[in-house]
Amino acid sequence: MAADPDIITDFVVPPELVKGGIDGNFFTFTGMRSLVGEEPSSTFKVSKVGITEFPALNGQSVSYAVLQYPAGTTNPPHIHPRSTELLLVLEGALDVGFIDTTNKLFTQSLQAGDIFVFPKGLVHFQYNSDPQNFALAISAFGSANAGTVSLPNTLFATGVDDNVLAISFKTDAATIQKLKAGLAPKA
Amino acid sequence: MAADPDIITDFVVPPELVKGGIDGNFFTFTGMRSLVGEEPSSTFKVSKVGITEFPALNGQSVSYAVLQYPAGTTNPPHIHPRSTELLLVLEGALDVGFIDTTNKLFTQSLQAGDIFVFPKGLVHFQYNSDPQNFALAISAFGSANAGTVSLPNTLFATGVDDNVLAISFKTDAATIQKLKAGLAPKA
Amino acid sequence: MAADPDIITDFVVPPELVKGGIDGNFFTFTGMRSLVGEEPSSTFKVSKVGITEFPALNGQSVSYAVLQYPAGTTNPPHIHPRSTELLLVLEGALDVGFIDTTNKLFTQSLQAGDIFVFPKGLVHFQYNSDPQNFALAISAFGSANAGTVSLPNTLFATGVDDNVLAISFKTDAATIQKLKAGLAPKA
Amino acid sequence: MAADPDIITDFVVPPELVKGGIDGNFFTFTGMRSLVGEEPSSTFKVSKVGITEFPALNGQSVSYAVLQYPAGTTNPPHIHPRSTELLLVLEGALDVGFIDTTNKLFTQSLQAGDIFVFPKGLVHFQYNSDPQNFALAISAFGSANAGTVSLPNTLFATGVDDNVLAISFKTDAATIQKLKAGLAPKA
Amino acid sequence: MAADPDIITDFVVPPELVKGGIDGNFFTFTGMRSLVGEEPSSTFKVSKVGITEFPALNGQSVSYAVLQYPAGTTNPPHIHPRSTELLLVLEGALDVGFIDTTNKLFTQSLQAGDIFVFPKGLVHFQYNSDPQNFALAISAFGSANAGTVSLPNTLFATGVDDNVLAISFKTDAATIQKLKAGLAPKA
Amino acid sequence: MAADPDIITDFVVPPELVKGGIDGNFFTFTGMRSLVGEEPSSTFKVSKVGITEFPALNGQSVSYAVLQYPAGTTNPPHIHPRSTELLLVLEGALDVGFIDTTNKLFTQSLQAGDIFVFPKGLVHFQYNSDPQNFALAISAFGSANAGTVSLPNTLFATGVDDNVLAISFKTDAATIQKLKAGLAPKA
Numbered sequence A, B, C, D, E, F: 001m002a003a004d005p006d007i008i009t010d011f012v013v014p015p016e017l018v019k020g021g022i023d024g025n026f027f028t029f030t031g032m033r034s035l036v037g038e039e040p041s042s043t044f045k046v047s048k049v050g051i052t053e054f055p056a057l058n059g060q061s062v063s064y065a066v067l068q069y070p071a072g073t074t075n076p077p078h079i080h081p082r083s084t085e086l087l088l089v090l091e092g093a094l095d096v097g098f099i100d101t102t103n104k105l106f107t108q109s110l111q112a113g114d115i116f117v118f119p120k121g122l123v124h125f126q127y128n129s130d131p132q133n134f135a136l137a138i139s140a141f142g143s144a145n146a147g148t149v150s151l152p153n154t155l156f157a158t159g160v161d162d163n164v165l166a167i168s169f170k171t172d173a174a175t176i177q178k179l180k181a182g183l184a185p186k187a
Helices: A151-156 A162-168 A171-181 B149-154 B162-168 B175-182 C149-157 C164-169 C173-183 D151-158 D160-170 D173-183 E151-156 E162-168 E172-182 F151-156 F162-168 F173-183
Strands: A045-049 A063-069 A074-079 A083-092 A094-099 A105-110 A115-118 A121-126 A134-142 B047-048 B063-069 B076-080 B085-091 B094-099 B105-110 B113-118 B122-126 B135-139 C045-050 C065-067 C074-079 C085-091 C093-097 C105-111 C115-118 C121-127 C133-142 D045-049 D063-069 D074-079 D085-091 D093-101 D107-109 D115-118 D123-127 D135-141 E045-049 E064-071 E074-079 E085-091 E095-100 E107-111 E115-118 E123-127 E135-141 F043-048 F063-069 F074-079 F087-089 F093-097 F105-111 F115-118 F123-127 F135-141
Touching: A045 B047, A063 A121, A063 C115, A063 F087, A074 A151, A074 B162, A074 F151, A083 A094, A083 F063, A121 B149, A121 B162, A151 A171, A151 B122, A151 B149, A162 A171, A162 B076, A162 B122, A171 B175, B063 B076, B063 C085, B085 B094, B085 C065, B094 B113, B135 C133, B162 B175, B175 C149, C065 C074, C074 C149, C074 D160, C085 C093, C085 C105, C093 C115, C093 C133, C093 E085, C115 F063, C121 D160, C149 C173, C149 D123, C149 D151, C164 C173, C164 D074, C164 D123, C173 D173, D045 F162, D063 D074, D063 E085, D074 D151, D085 D093, D085 E064, D093 D115, D135 E135, D151 D173, D160 D173, E064 E074, E074 E151, E074 F162, E095 E115, E123 F151, E123 F162, E151 E172, E151 F123, E151 F151, E162 E172, E162 F074, E162 F123, E172 F173, F063 F074, F074 F151, F087 F093, F087 F105, F093 F115, F093 F135, F151 F173, F162 F173
Parallel strands: none
Antiparallel strands: A045 A063, A063 A134, A074 A121, A083 A115, A083 A134, A094 A105, A094 A121, B047 B063, B063 B135, B076 B122, B085 B113, B085 B135, B094 B105, B094 B122, C045 C065, C065 C133, C074 C121, C085 C115, C085 C133, C093 C105, C093 C121, D045 D063, D063 D135, D074 D123, D085 D115, D085 D135, D093 D107, D093 D123, E045 E064, E064 E135, E074 E123, E085 E115, E085 E135, E095 E107, E095 E123, F043 F063, F063 F135, F074 F123, F087 F115, F087 F135, F093 F105, F093 F123
């Protein structure tokens, strides 16, 4: 169930845990240890630390994601329906951007140590344009469950009618089918 | 400025109006009269009644839009970053859908009198698939300024880099350029 | 249970429905179809589409009501404790008003296509003063469960003590009893 | 302007005060000292301590009122559009009640030391039915500006049309005019 | 579970009570009757009336506490994580203070009838410096469950490591152990 | 002024900037670049990235802090009145803890890659107990202006009366004065 802001207890203990029985482990997430000194991902990869992965975040209105960008990869255009994203580049460089509701594009080239804010509910993307170097970033969200709508898949890999897409994107059915084929899950 | 929920006055009067000077007209919006008995639009058209058009909505957390769909037109895939949309078909029929954050598509065929809910922040669309008949709908929003991110334009008509788009949509630059050309504003 | 603003899931599925099992029908309300082309009500009638009638509205902070006003009828003075009301006249004409917390009355005569805002928690009413023509309106609310406190019944048909009412309304017990008799449910 | 919940500063200093210049006096309200050992009011009287009387409450979501009830007086049926009321009887006894949105009346006879909750946005009243003894109460509100809609005056002393009221209260114009006359401000 | 602001029902009835079965008693708290005319406490004592003691406060965003200060006692420095406190001195006099997040101390000497606001989440205290007279106060909170973090006990009677405390308070382990001994529960 | 949750625009541009004039730089914070490859701090140091340092965070409900812990240093017991803290250890190891409102202490020993949640408004601390190695962490907050109440300074370096402190901490004035001397700013 479902209310991000303002709980009226210190924290929320899942019903299956007896309240008296929890200790510091309940408030600890160790699933990111593997990122330290590990071989980086060979494809773009997001590792979320939200309410699903870390139940102690319930009612606390904050979460993280770790993002790995091999050379030349993107985090495709997407939105988070329930939160702003505050991205910090830990390693490498990223080209980033978002588009506001007046259709104005805001872009930036970020280096390690830079922070960029993607306002709540707007389309945004990141791109590691460097042909050789890996980039690593961490993002904070002001919700325990920010949610992600990845636009290429949402639009072209969920079965939306070809006509709707062709008319909407002012193109022909063949182009829509080509896009759908490219984004279809591999067998 | 900017806070939708919970004002601590009955209503918010813009600074340029002397408070004692307002009357019932301040709370009235007459800009939709023209829709009654008027010639319907020949292209898909959204007429918003939000905080910009109707300043009395400031702090009241609700707004409207009227939507006109000539035969065969769509309201392209889009999101409202700040509100759920509750659509009521007044005339004609509409095929509608939205995609949730697990990439599940929900669709429906609506007739006059039907109401459909598009949950906050999710991608959704409407399509008047009837080759001959006009459709008319009204939508209510739980924000005075729901905002709209129209995805075809946001993605392909705001200057996002071709490389970012080609990699993200797993296609080639030629396809991206074709989509951009189709969506570019006409000279 | 009970929290209107800000859920941290896309939508709320009632426990008795298996989540995977829902489809577009869950997000569709067809109970208003009968209003299209149907014989209008012969008494003032409100048809609500809120969380009770349409469970998919849970957590979405928006709802509708359809209001039918035969000639000469009123929607008696009332308040919605949890939402502003945004009324759109679809047919006919209405005299409307609300009173703010400084006891100032705001009134307006509305025609078809007009929209009027009744701010949250204030006493308001509508009146079809036309002796012959029917009026039809739709209202949007910024809550899934706006609630209604109809003042004539609340004050005079729920058993509030005659003394309390006579002193409060600065009148005599006979007048209170007459009002109570007029508003008592018919046997 | 206007947002009760959640400020992002410790407190809000009015623009006309230089921030560094405030001291403990800004957070102190001395206007109730006169209630201590003073002659009680000879009519029902509410003394509010809200954002208007005590600007330091801005953004703090809490306020008080002190209520004095000479023998046989009522606090007439009213609502607070922006808050629950939590009433504590300090002296004497009170008959209290509220009506929920299903038109159920809840009543209680309170003695000194008793606390009663009037839920947000519902019609409620208090009555000192004792023919001889004074009663004194304090109420807390979960808003800095709860607002009050006093129903006798709102309905019958603000100029609402006689027809609207007669039809709504299912009575005749003469009864409405009599109620209006009783509640009209004295010359 | 657990969200203070904005319920979408009139009130919240605990699952173990059948809704139809509640009456005015559910909304009444009689546990403070004993304070009227009773022998005052011989030590500093807080009597809370929050969601735990009075379940009808669930979702109503308001609560009370009654505070008794024998001569020379303090309410030690503490914070309420979920609410502002609005204190009203009913009897006697109090020296009060709070410290904001810029480390500025605000103090005041209050007499009976005075009201003081302790902003949300800040450290504050009260002191009855009078060597002979008792003081009595009531406090209102804008949450049904304000919570209390009493700093002497939180810091020195919960088992925090001596080293952490000595380094943090820039003192030696002996001083920390002395403070811990003084605050340890008596056998 | 001043409301963290839910703005009704995409973002908030300060009045002194013409809206059309902002670009991607407005959404970028470069002040952390110096942390990359820089000599670590020789004392415990917090570098905040909140609304003060980065105005684009206004209305976005999220912020960061970077924390540097030389060997043997602590981040003294403190609270954030407006947010939960989600700490990620980037380098080294930390002993951490918080105390809930029932006075239960929760502790943990964290290594690089671990995440720990300090719930909103509760007292918490971190300690680099390693005698030789530096530790580095980043924290995310679910508010643009979380605020910090550092307890040693708040209690003993802001001028709170010795008597209040001695009685509250159940110790003598000499101990209080010793603590105050240790925490007083150096001349």
